[in-house]
Amino acid sequence: MTLILASQSAARRAMLSDAGVPHDAMAPGVDEDAAKQALRAEGNDARRMADALAELKALKLSRRFPEALVLGCDQTLAAVDGAMFDKPETRDEAAAQLRALRGTTHRLISAAVICLGGEPIWRHVDVAKLAMRDFSDGWLETYLDAEWPAIAGCVGGYRLEGLGAQLFARIDGSYFTVLGLPLLPLLDYLRVRGVLGS
Numbered sequence: 001m002t003l004i005l006a007s008q009s010a011a012r013r014a015m016l017s018d019a020g021v022p023h024d025a026m027a028p029g030v031d032e033d034a035a036k037q038a039l040r041a042e043g044n045d046a047r048r049m050a051d052a053l054a055e056l057k058a059l060k061l062s063r064r065f066p067e068a069l070v071l072g073c074d075q076t077l078a079a080v081d082g083a084m085f086d087k088p089e090t091r092d093e094a095a096a097q098l099r100a101l102r103g104t105t106h107r108l109i110s111a112a113v114i115c116l117g118g119e120p121i122w123r124h125v126d127v128a129k130l131a132m133r134d135f136s137d138g139w140l141e142t143y144l145d146a147e148w149p150a151i152a153g154c155v156g157g158y159r160l161e162g163l164g165a166q167l168f169a170r171i172d173g174s175y176f177t178v179l180g181l182p183l184l185p186l187l188d189y190l191r192v193r194g195v196l197g198s
């Protein structure tokens with residue numbers, strides 16, 4: 001049975017490929033901004049947002065390919081005060097987000113939903129807690145000189161790998177969840193489904 005990844009995320013595609021999961025990747029073709037706005041207006045928290053957006057993406061392609069397993073994913077960030085951050089559109093926005101997060105612990109919530117025949121059949125939400133150190137403004141500029149615009153596609157305005165490791169004092173949770181996919185629970189399920197060997 002084919003697995004379709006309903007995602008344009010390079011990180012998600014790489015995680016699946018590197019883990020030996022055969023899949024086709026396709027853009028989910030949903031208006032995420034409109035969906036996020038509606039979900040926020042309904043008062044959904046970061047966890048519910050991630051789960052609902054992951055399902056939306058998976059459902060959209062599952063209706064087109066009802067015979068395939070379709071995986072949708074989404075990641076949200078909740079700051080210690082409950083504020084939600086998304087992907088920065090400018091370097092200044094990335095700087096502002098990182099200044100707001102430094103010296104605090106925030107949560108990255110990564111959700112995955114699998115649909116078959118237009119119906120959700122599996123879902124998992126995983127949370128990582130990241131304690132960001134109180135880095136200096138000077139160090140922040142060094143980081144952005146090196147990492148902008150590569151971090152423009154990342155929730156929170158950072159990549160953990162590479163120089164991004166210097167942002168953090170401590171991380172509790174899965175590396176994969178930080179990169180946007182609850183990979184280990186997904187692999188478990190794919191073994192149950194017989195997509196992967198056990």
Ligand SMILES: Nc1nc2c(ncn2[C@H]2C[C@H](O)[C@@H](COP(=O)(O)OP(=O)(O)OP(=O)(O)O)O2)c(=O)[nH]1
Binds near residue numbers: 075
């Ligand atoms: N390489 C890397 N990517 C990260 C990291 N943290 C988050 N990301 C990326 C993974 C996802 O592509 C993106 C999370 O944003 P979304 O969940 O909205 O996914 P995105 O719009 O990129 O793709 P999709 O909606 O799945 O088509 O941030 C990290 O530490 N390293």
